[in-house]
Amino acid sequence: MNCNHACSTDNWAEVKATAGRVLGEDLVAFIEQCRAEGNPHSQLIAVLHRVQGKFGYLGKSQLDAVAQLLQVPAAKVSGVASFYHLFRLQPRGKFIINLCLGTACYVKGADRLAEKLSDELGIRFGETTGDGMFTLEGARCLGACSLAPVMVVNNDMHGAVTPDQIPIILDQYIRKAKQQVEEKPAAQS
Amino acid sequence: MKQQVWDVLQTIRDKCEQVVREQNTGHRIFIQVGSATCENAAGAVAVADEFRKHIAASGRDDIVLRRTGCTGRCSREPIVSVYRPGVMPVKYEKVTRELVHGIFTKHVLKGEPLLDHVLDGTIAAMSRFEILNCGSLRCGWKGEKICGGPMANQLRAMGVEPDECRVISASCFGACSAEMAGKHTHILVRPQNVLYRLETLADLEEVVQEHIRGGRIVERLRVHDEPVSQDFFELYGEVAFFNRQTRIALRHNGIIDPESIEEYVHYRGFEALAKVLSQGDPQWVIDEVTKSKLRGRGGGGFPTGQKWALAVKSPERVRYIICNADEGDPGAFMDRSMLESDPFNVIEGMIIGAFAIGAHQGFVYVRAEYPLAVERVDNTIRKCREWGLLGKDILRSGFDFDIEIRLGAGAFVCGEETALIHSIEGERGQPRIRPPYPTEVGLWGKPTVINNVETFANVPAVIIYGADWFSHIGSQASGGTKVFALAGKVNHTGLVEVPIGITLREVVMEIGGGCTGGKAVKAVQTGGPAGGCIPAGMLDLRVDFDTLNRAGSIMGSGGMIVLDEDDCMVDIAKFFTAFSEDESCGKCTPCREGTKRMMEILERITTGKADEEDLNKLERLAKLIRRSSLCGLGRAAPNPVLSTLTHFRDEYLAHVRDKRCPAKKCTALLHFEIDKEKCVGCTACARNCPVECISGNRREPHVIDQARCIKCGRCFQVCRFDAVLKL
Structure with a gap:
């Protein structure tokens, strides 16, 4: 039942507007749609996936906005966000390197790849390079055991990788990033 | 109502056939x-x-490009x-x-x-015909019996040269029903793809005379009902890796376009669903599945029919069904393959399950790490809705059911059913104490059945081909096949579907082709982080839920990692313990703290700081964790440690007594030396050493300064003269 009076305690419009400034119209619309269905709270993980898909990570302000819009306690939202491995609470690099650390990859030398990646990038697992180019992460199993050892950079899968190939693969992405930077001003002019 | 369901299916079939025909004509x-x-x-x-x-x-x-999923022959892809x-x-x-x-x-x-x-090695020439000879695992009545020796020899005696017709022995076609078993053998003649049933040598002679020589099909001996894996044999029958398998759950993999409902219907798709809905009796479905001895393929091996029956017992009218596609075991990828290559089959199995237990809402809980699988399941659900196979009044039978996809977010523990339920509810994926089991109190407090992807993939086959047929494949206690993901140090990696009860040796040595580089198999790790290592000496073990348990491992979801002599068993145990430690959700103390302490002891062992007492401590701790943890993850976490302690105790002892790693894997226990005789002074090692502890002049033997060496092994890898020794 809608309240007929301009009730001062109903600040839904304001909540929505504040959250909208953080999340953007598209996400607000998605959350509204979730709320219209049964068991809206159960969509929390799906919402967080969307938010991360848009921003690359889950920042504090975004988590708060989700909590407000979905009407779930902020503590629960941050609890869920920090529980699952795939959710990131810090900004990440342009290219996300996911090295598979599953059994098949391990017995085929993923540990040596891990070392080489750390050496080449100068960062440890879970960290991002200073220039914001690469984030190094480990995956449990990417389900491509037959191509072991495997690593995924953004969406490209590289199979049967040897430590010597690592600099070549990384270089591909550095060049790709440079190309994008060069293309942008060209496109504008 | 009975006829109505079949009529609706027939309309769907007509439309699909038209599309499939259009695809084929002119091309x-x-x-x-x-x-x-x-x-x-x-x-x-x-x-x-x-x-x-x-x-x-x-x-x-007239040339058409077609798309299929994967056949599971991963190491030779793309095919x-x-x-x-x-x-x-x-x-x-x-x-x-x-x-x-x-x-x-x-x-x-x-x-x-x-x-x-050509796949799996070169062949001298293409023969005009091929005879696939049924391996008759079930009835033991092989082609050899009517020939009195290998069929190839018999054909040669009849004057048929190999370049005209090759004979290939395959696994069981599954073409014989129980009453005919032991009286006939079957052959499949390609490329016409005609299946013959032979009783005597004269029958074979007639096929050779008429079909091979004359190009006329012998109608008298022809079998018209298509056995389950015929489509698969028609395409992949000559490849040894495939023809030793029995494909039921994977029967359409590599044959159909996973995004085309028309092709799925063409291969008897939704026939099982129509059969079930036209009968209109949920109890009949549960009885069939129970009789088939189908057991849960996700790891636990709980009889599927029994699980469904438990859910039906509840007076609660709202029930849910969930497909567990949170395939988290490192080294297992069969669920991904099924969802990517034949998603309609899984969804059909799920609809049948929903009808059996009276659920009107289902969920597919799938890993977010599998984007293509998510996309294909989504496509499947959308198409099923369009064709009236999901939603209200399915096939006009009056049965309503719909499915939603829910994504995981990278938590291994969510494979446990109560944790999975929490995750679908939007909570942290932590398990709770059972009982009550989800079949009584599950999702949002309602009775819920959770089955694995592979379990659902078997259901349509059970319904179409019958429970008796299914239960005859497999062992006494469990019917059907199991898909294994063969990986690690094995020649042919990929998906292997074999009858339950086959020996490990057949899977690893015959289908897998043994270890890479001709090395000896040391152990086979089954069941992922919850499983154990089975030593090479037990390769003749028949693979079944119970036999693996007795050997200290589990069937699990079917990961099978082959380990060779270069793998250190302590290191493997450490690897899995690290996994469990990291994936422990933290709710119960034995698992959260216990795995951490196990990890510390294993760390000490692999760095040479442990003594024999540590082994006893490790064993006691492992048993304690197994007894007192809350959920399956914690209870199974010690399995890798306990099974290696049982089967490879001498390797542990070498680490603690002699401070030596027999497999030369644990770097802290190794040191590197340069063989003065072999070193030619190329300086490769010195140039690559990260701490510059290798000295020596060009063209003179080099020396490693042991005090500064960090044992990274880089010199060993780069030396092209085998002069660096790992000791």
């Missing part, structure tokens, strides 16, 4: 390229693009099959963009196959 040559995550990673997308360009450039409209009318299909392995031109110009256009690139 004579098919090029088939796989498209699953692994195929794409191996370069299948570029290969398909290249073929597309070639077809466009040739201006021919391309070429079908020309009237001749044997040819499959190529490891196809690259560069190879496409050759395949297209020589084989597709001129009909001359590139024999050097």
Whole structure:
């Protein structure tokens, strides 16, 4: 039942507007749609996936906005966000390197790849390079055991990788990033 | 109502047949390229693009590019099959963009196959006919019996040369029903794909005379009902890796386009659903599944029919069904393959399950790490809704059911059913104490059945081909087949579907082709982080839920990692313990703290700081964790440690007593030396040493300064003269 009076305690419009400034119209619309269905709270993980898909990570302000819009306690939202491995609470690099650390990859030398990646990038697992180019992460199993050892950079899968190939693969992405930077001003002019 | 359901299915079939016919008429040559995550990673997308360009450039409209999922022959991907009318299909392995031109110009256009690139090794020449001889695992009545020796010899005696007709022995076709078993044998003649039932030598002579020589099909001996894996044998029958398998859950993998409902219906899709809905009796479905001895393929091995019956017992009217596609075991990828290559089959199984337990809402809980699988399941659900196979009044039977996809977010523990339920509810994926089991109190407090992807994939086959047939494949206690993901140090990696009860040796040595590099198998790790290591000495173990448990391992979801002599068993135990420690959700103390302490002891062992007492401590701790943890993850976490302690105790002792790693894997226990005789002074090691502890002049033997060496092994890897010794 809608309240007929301009009730001062109903600040839904304001909540929505504040959250909208953080999340953007598209996400607000998605959350509204979730709320219209049964068991809206159960969509929390799906919402967080969307938010991360848009921003690359889950920042504090975004988590708060989700909590407000979905009407779930902020503590629960941050609890869920920090529980699952795939959710990131810090900004990440342009290219996300996911090295598979599953059994098949391990017995085929993923540990040596891990070392080489750390050496080449100068960062440890879970960290991002200073220039914001690469984030190094480990995956449990990417389900491509037959191509072991495997690593995924953004969406490209590289199979049967040897430590010597690592600099070549990384270089591909550095060049790709440079190309994008060069293309942008060209496109504008 | 009975007839109505079949009528609706018939309308669907007519529409689908028309589409499939249109695809086939006018087109004579098919090029088939796989498209699953692994195929794409191996370069299948570029290969398909290249073929597309070639077809466009040739201006021919009778050449068609087709898409399928994956066949599970992962180490040889991308695989391309070429079908020309009237001749044997040819499959190529490891196809690259560069190879496409050759395949297209020589084989597709001129009909001359590139024999050097054929899947699983070269062949001298293509024969005109092939006879696939049923291996008759079930009835033991092989082709040899009517021939009095190998069938190939018999054919040679009849004057048929191998280049005219090859004989290939395959696994069981599953063509014989119980009453005929032991009286006949079956052969499949390709490329006409005719199945014959033979009783005597004279029958074989007639097939040779009429079919092979005369090109006329012998109707008298022909079998018209199609056994379950015939479609698969027709395409892949000559490849040893495939023809020793019995494909039920994977029967459409590599055959159909996973995004086409028309093709799925063409291969008897939704026939099982129509059979179930037209009967209109949920109890009949539960009885059939119970009789089939189908057991849960996700790891626990709980009888599926019994689980369904438990859910039905509840007076609660709202019930849910969930497909567990949170395939988290490192080393297992069969669920991904099924969802990517034959998603309609899984969804059909799920609808049948929903009808049996009276659920109107279902969920597919799938890992977010499998984007292509998510996309294909989504496509499947959408198409099923469009065709009236999901939603209200399915096939006009009055039964309503719909499915939603829910994504995981990378938590291994969510494979445990109560944790999975919490995750679907939007909570942290932590398990709770059972009982009550989810079949009583599950999702939102309602009775809930959770089955694994592979379990659902078997259900349509059970319904179509019958519970008796299904229960005869497999062992006494459990019917059907199990799909294993064979990986690690084995020659042929990929998906292997075999009857339950087959020996480990057959899987690893015969289908898998043994260890890479001709090394000896040391152990086989089954069941992922919850499983254990089975030593090479027990390779004759028959693989079943109970036998594996007795050996200290589990069936699990079916990961099978082959380990060779270079793998240190303590290191493997450490690897899995690290996994469990990291994935422990933290709710109960034995698992959270126990795995951490186990990890510390294993760390000490592998760095030479442990004594024998530590082994006892480790064993006591492992047993304590097994007894007192809350959920399956914690209870199974000690399995890798306990099984290696049982079967490979001497290796542990070498680490603690002699401070030596027999497999030379634990670097802290090794040191590197340079063999003065072999060293030519090329300076490769000195240049690559990260701490510059190798000295020596050019063309003179080098020396490692042991005090500064960090044992990284880089010198060992770069030396081309085997002069660096790992000791």
